[in-house]
Amino acid sequence: MTAEQSQRVMRLLEGLAAGERGAISEALNLVDDRRSEEREAALRLLDGLAQRADTPGSSPHVHHRVGITGAPGAGKSSLLNALVENLHSEAASIGIIAVDPSSQRSGGALLGDRMRLSGGARESGVFLRSMAARDRLGGLADATHASAAVLSSVFDWVFIETVGVGQSECEVADLVDTLVFVAQPGAGDTLQFMKAGILELPDIFVVNKADIGPVAERTRSELQATLGLTGPGDGENWQAPVLLASAQDRQGIDALIESIAAHWDHRLARGQLAERRARGQVAFAIESLARRYGDYGLAQLGGPQAIARRLEAPREGSIFGAVLEIGQQIEAEIRGA
Ligand SMILES: Nc1nc2c(ncn2[C@@H]2O[C@H](COP(=O)(O)OP(=O)(O)OP(=O)(O)O)[C@@H](O)[C@H]2O)c(=O)[nH]1
Numbered sequence: 001m002t003a004e005q006s007q008r009v010m011r012l013l014e015g016l017a018a019g020e021r022g023a024i025s026e027a028l029n030l031v032d033d034r035r036s037e038e039r040e041a042a043l044r045l046l047d048g049l050a051q052r053a054d055t056p057g058s059s060p061h062v063h064h065r066v067g068i069t070g071a072p073g074a075g076k077s078s079l080l081n082a083l084v085e086n087l088h089s090e091a092a093s094i095g096i097i098a099v100d101p102s103s104q105r106s107g108g109a110l111l112g113d114r115m116r117l118s119g120g121a122r123e124s125g126v127f128l129r130s131m132a133a134r135d136r137l138g139g140l141a142d143a144t145h146a147s148a149a150v151l152s153s154v155f156d157w158v159f160i161e162t163v164g165v166g167q168s169e170c171e172v173a174d175l176v177d178t179l180v181f182v183a184q185p186g187a188g189d190t191l192q193f194m195k196a197g198i199l200e201l202p203d204i205f206v207v208n209k210a211d212i213g214p215v216a217e218r219t220r221s222e223l224q225a226t227l228g229l230t231g232p233g234d235g236e237n238w239q240a241p242v243l244l245a246s247a248q249d250r251q252g253i254d255a256l257i258e259s260i261a262a263h264w265d266h267r268l269a270r271g272q273l274a275e276r277r278a279r280g281q282v283a284f285a286i287e288s289l290a291r292r293y294g295d296y297g298l299a300q301l302g303g304p305q306a307i308a309r310r311l312e313a314p315r316e317g318s319i320f321g322a323v324l325e326i327g328q329q330i331e332a333e334i335r336g337a
Pocket residue numbers: 070071072073074075076077078079100101102103106107163208209210211212245246247248249
């Protein structure tokens with residue numbers, strides 16, 4: 001890394017510590033930069049953030065990461081808007097990553113207005129980043145993970161909105177502490193879940209658009225019945241609730257927030273948060289290394305499983321430092337071959 005890049009990393013670390021909007025944007029650009037000369041700087045920045053003690057936040061949910069997933073048009077952005085309004089009125093700060101926001105109106109625009117509030121990000125309290133999944137050769141989870149790490153260094157809550165179909169859902173489940181699935185009334189989502197075997201992933205289900213009538217309540221019962229088939233909770237395991245809400249009428253929003261908070265408390269009390277995060281970090285690291293070095297590169301160190309075992313072992317320093325180190329070893333092997 002050049003002296004100039006080192007200085008840039010230091011400057012960004014300071015800017016993030018101060019919650020400066022410009023520093024947040026620049027840091028997000030840096031960690032999403034695919035050029036190899038920027039890569040080391042990005043990993044050093046993330047490593048620096050990971051080593052920093054938690055920034056005290058205004059809410060007890062410091063750095064709580066929540067995924068909001070569901071079919072296109074289910075109302076993810078609308079619900080997120082409602083959640084953000086309620087949380088923000090309690091003075092919590094919120095960072096949002098919207099992956100592939102297709103709905104301009106409810107997605108970017110509403111939250112975008114807040115972003116133009118004066119003052120730093122921490123004062124205005126809400127920051128939205130959109131990311132396009134199109135035209136990416138894989139690597140979305142990797143970029144999302146890095147962006148979440150940046151936002152987590154500043155905000156109490158980090159939300160990640162992503163369209164939930166199959167694979168992307170598995171990815172987002174790895175990235176967050178709590179996964180919320182937004183269901184569309186009567187959309188037959190339940191059956192699709194069963195088929196795809198992803199019913200186990202969400203921690204909370206919410207049937208949105210309750211205002212449209214009995215079909216929402218029916219979908220809720222249907223979903224509840226289907227979930228019942230996966231076995232009752234034993235008190236120790238979290239039992240995913242099925243909530244009913246209307247983003248439009250602002251109904252059920254506080255109950256959703258309470259449920260998200262209860263899930264965090266449940267995990268925290270059982271020491272499961274760190275475990276889940278660690279799993280997500282290994283997934284991030286492997287994806288990041290695979291994208292850069294390919295199968296051949298990973299094979300230099302015994303393949304993805306061997307690298308995963310190495311990453312799962314206790315280590316000093318952050319996962320980002322480990323990725324940097326393993327990358328350098330792969331490069332050395334390739335040069336030596
Ligand atoms: N009736 C009703 N309509 C809603 C509600 N929430 C959202 N909608 C409408 O549903 C449509 C989709 O809402 P979005 O919030 O953009 O849904 P989304 O899941 O974010 O959509 P994508 O990001 O495109 O996948 C919009 O026309 C909203 O106005 C609700 O509670 N009730």
